[in-house]
Amino acid sequence: MYAYDEYDQAIVDQRVSQFRDQVRRRIAGELSEDEFRPLRLQNGLYLQLHAYMLRIAVPYGTLSSAQLRQLGYIARRYDRNYGHFTTRQNIQFNWIKLEETPDLLADLARVQMHGIQTSGNCIRNITADQYAGAAADEIEDGRVYCEIMRQWSTFHPEFSFLPRKFKIALTGSPNDRAAVRVHDIGIRMHRNAAGEIGFEVMVGGGQGRTPMIAKTIREFLPKEHLLSYLEAILRVYNQFGRRDNLFKARIKILVHEIGVEKMRAAVEDEWQQIKDGPLVLPQATIDAIAAHFAPPDYRPQAAEQPEVERLRRSDGEFALWERTNLFPHKVPGYVIVNASLKPEGLAPGDATAEQMEIVADLADRYSFSEVRVTHAQNLVLPHVAVKDLPEVWRRLREIGFATPNLGLITDIIACPGLDYCSLANARSIPVAQRLTHRFSDLARVHDIGELQIKISGCINACGHHHVGHIGILGVEKNGEEFYQITLGGSADQDASIGTILGPAVSSKAVIDAVDNLIGTYLDIRQGRETFLHTVRRVGVAPFKERLYATA
Amino acid sequence: MPLLKNGKEVEDPWHLAVDGDALPVNGPVIVFLARWKAEREALLRRNIGVGVRLKNTDKVAELADDLDRLGVVALEFPKFSDGRAYTQARLLRERYAYRGELRATGNVLPDQLLFMHRCGFDAFEATDPRVLRNWENVVGAFSLFYQPTGDGRATVNGLRQTRAASDNEGSR
Ligand code: HEM
Ligand code: SF4
Numbered sequence: 001m002y003a004y005d006e007y008d009q010a011i012v013d014q015r016v017s018q019f020r021d022q023v024r025r026r027i028a029g030e031l032s033e034d035e036f037r038p039l040r041l042q043n044g045l046y047l048q049l050h051a052y053m054l055r056i057a058v059p060y061g062t063l064s065s066a067q068l069r070q071l072g073y074i075a076r077r078y079d080r081n082y083g084h085f086t087t088r089q090n091i092q093f094n095w096i097k098l099e100e101t102p103d104l105l106a107d108l109a110r111v112q113m114h115g116i117q118t119s120g121n122c123i124r125n126i127t128a129d130q131y132a133g134a135a136a137d138e139i140e141d142g143r144v145y146c147e148i149m150r151q152w153s154t155f156h157p158e159f160s161f162l163p164r165k166f167k168i169a170l171t172g173s174p175n176d177r178a179a180v181r182v183h184d185i186g187i188r189m190h191r192n193a194a195g196e197i198g199f200e201v202m203v204g205g206g207q208g209r210t211p212m213i214a215k216t217i218r219e220f221l222p223k224e225h226l227l228s229y230l231e232a233i234l235r236v237y238n239q240f241g242r243r244d245n246l247f248k249a250r251i252k253i254l255v256h257e258i259g260v261e262k263m264r265a266a267v268e269d270e271w272q273q274i275k276d277g278p279l280v281l282p283q284a285t286i287d288a289i290a291a292h293f294a295p296p297d298y299r300p301q302a303a304e305q306p307e308v309e310r311l312r313r314s315d316g317e318f319a320l321w322e323r324t325n326l327f328p329h330k331v332p333g334y335v336i337v338n339a340s341l342k343p344e345g346l347a348p349g350d351a352t353a354e355q356m357e358i359v360a361d362l363a364d365r366y367s368f369s370e371v372r373v374t375h376a377q378n379l380v381l382p383h384v385a386v387k388d389l390p391e392v393w394r395r396l397r398e399i400g401f402a403t404p405n406l407g408l409i410t411d412i413i414a415c416p417g418l419d420y421c422s423l424a425n426a427r428s429i430p431v432a433q434r435l436t437h438r439f440s441d442l443a444r445v446h447d448i449g450e451l452q453i454k455i456s457g458c459i460n461a462c463g464h465h466h467v468g469h470i471g472i473l474g475v476e477k478n479g480e481e482f483y484q485i486t487l488g489g490s491a492d493q494d495a496s497i498g499t500i501l502g503p504a505v506s507s508k509a510v511i512d513a514v515d516n517l518i519g520t521y522l523d524i525r526q527g528r529e530t531f532l533h534t535v536r537r538v539g540v541a542p543f544k545e546r547l548y549a550t551a
Numbered sequence: 552m553p554l555l556k557n558g559k560e561v562e563d564p565w566h567l568a569v570d571g572d573a574l575p576v577n578g579p580v581i582v583f584l585a586r587w588k589a590e591r592e593a594l595l596r597r598n599i600g601v602g603v604r605l606k607n608t609d610k611v612a613e614l615a616d617d618l619d620r621l622g623v624v625a626l627e628f629p630k631f632s633d634g635r636a637y638t639q640a641r642l643l644r645e646r647y648a649y650r651g652e653l654r655a656t657g658n659v660l661p662d663q664l665l666f667m668h669r670c671g672f673d674a675f676e677a678t679d680p681r682v683l684r685n686w687e688n689v690v691g692a693f694s695l696f697y698q699p700t701g702d703g704r705a706t707v708n709g710l711r712q713t714r715a716a717s718d719n720e721g722s723r
Binding site for chain 1 (some may be wrong): 631632633634635637638641646662663665666667669670691692694695696697698699700706707708710711712715
């Protein structure tokens, strides 16, 4: 994976010194809170309901074991012993003291991490397929281009005060695991008719209060033009994006208002003027970055693995986990292992210092020291030899990260909600926890099959509810928590926005409501079709009828 | 108002003529775009320096043919968070090769100076006195930069290429 050279390191170190000085001035009273606010936000430091919250970037979801171990240290030293992995592949710490943040950031810089551009109206952390570089189905390791974009976007002088925040996601696989079509810019790698690999560029997707699916503005962009094309899009957006209304400031509104044709024309026009300028990516530059992502030293593996075979036959729990939480690797004898951060009854995406350290140890021993963070708030050991599966499984089980529920009803995405967030209408985490209790019977969970529940505590949609197969949105009615339910959303290659089912249900009723929807599905599904397929086939009416008949 | 130019506090010789006001009898003057377009000939005939101030919704291309006649182009930051003038600045410097004074006006804060400088601004109206005091500090906060802009600073990529080339020399 990418390792900083002395230039990258100097930039991050200089940032720490700068922030240390700003914090000193704030504490000395030389800066008012109003003046300090934008400065701390540029380092990912938010003031939340109870304390400061620090958001740390995990570029394209890739962590080294040393970085994860350091996050564990930070959880212990500066927080209440845990951290929260988010839907943007970042990690947040919720109980931070202002005066300690410079030291915290210095500790992060020691392992090449930071909170730069995790907040504010700038280009945010760039997200990617969590299986990049390992997945059997990928065309190319997209992290190479994510790293190139990371460098280009870091402290970009022209684009640090955009109309609104700006999120870019990239997938190097035709099976989109990065939700690229709900990002301001979504990038999909593919081959053109001549067999060359390049990018499809989509623009104007997003969630929040006006969810939209991104539209393609360029079918095929050669690699060398990646940065100039992005610069053209950002330049058009910086000039013409709306600034009169915060809720209409995202690029999706610009694209929606002027139409994709005009947007394309404006971008192409700008691009023609800069495409052969200093942003051209020479092959040597791409190769130099790609060298960092060279495949690890895979070992030839025996085709037969008697111990694994034996365990598979003797231990149903292992067999179920193996069927559920793994993903095919591109190298024979290896698999991708998902550590589920969704055990029954706990907050989705939370991990304690000890859990982080143990996953880091497992990565050192069994996954070439690499870990990934997924947008579904799980962790991944991307390169595990099949022969090591029994040991990895045992160790993950000991720390509660081996629930066999990946992609199933209890693999819930939830935002921090009213437990932490100052913008929330309702709590999210307790709803997720109650759902995991209700659906604790694994046989039933597996019978229900593939199903994504996504929960947000308000319309900002940090919990991706619009693209949940079942979306749950917290709203407030007469001072009480209510939940609006949507059906049929999806964030993958055939992305769609969910349809609102009907009036919001009370907090007390929301778990029964989900159960009721599942009941309808189980009754009307045909063969092995998934929940999403059933909704797409029959629409929301049958679900709605039965839900509100009993309510 | 004090002006920070090329890192030093200087007397501002320019007078901003608000639309409708008579032009001053002498001294260089800055006008808004509409007036420039309407009174271009007369302004040039004064022969003592003319500059144009653009709103951040004006198109810089409108000045493209006149840039070598202008002593100042002033751009606006109505709020520090309204970043449209960064794009205008880069277009003026990099696309239209403007070489005269490029001035930032409005809500100019110390922590934005480096970004502005990188986009081509070389003069800053200092409504906030901290702008004058902190120049060295804020512009010196970073010594390395990823993006190529027209500011002449080396980019990290450029440094890497130079290093790779000299490594090759060394190994030969
Ligand atoms: C706790 C503090 C947080 C605050 C104040 C906050 C604020 C916001 C706001 C205001 C929006 C709407 C932006 C818009 O529509 O223009 C938003 C969207 C979003 N946030 Fe958060 N958020 C927080 C935490 C999180 C967390 C923990 C995650 C990840 C789990 C997250 C991920 C997202 C995502 C994915 C979106 C929607 C995608 C989009 O921007 O269109 N946020 N957030
Ligand atoms: S969706 Fe709303 S409640 Fe949840 S984290 Fe985002 S802003 Fe907070």
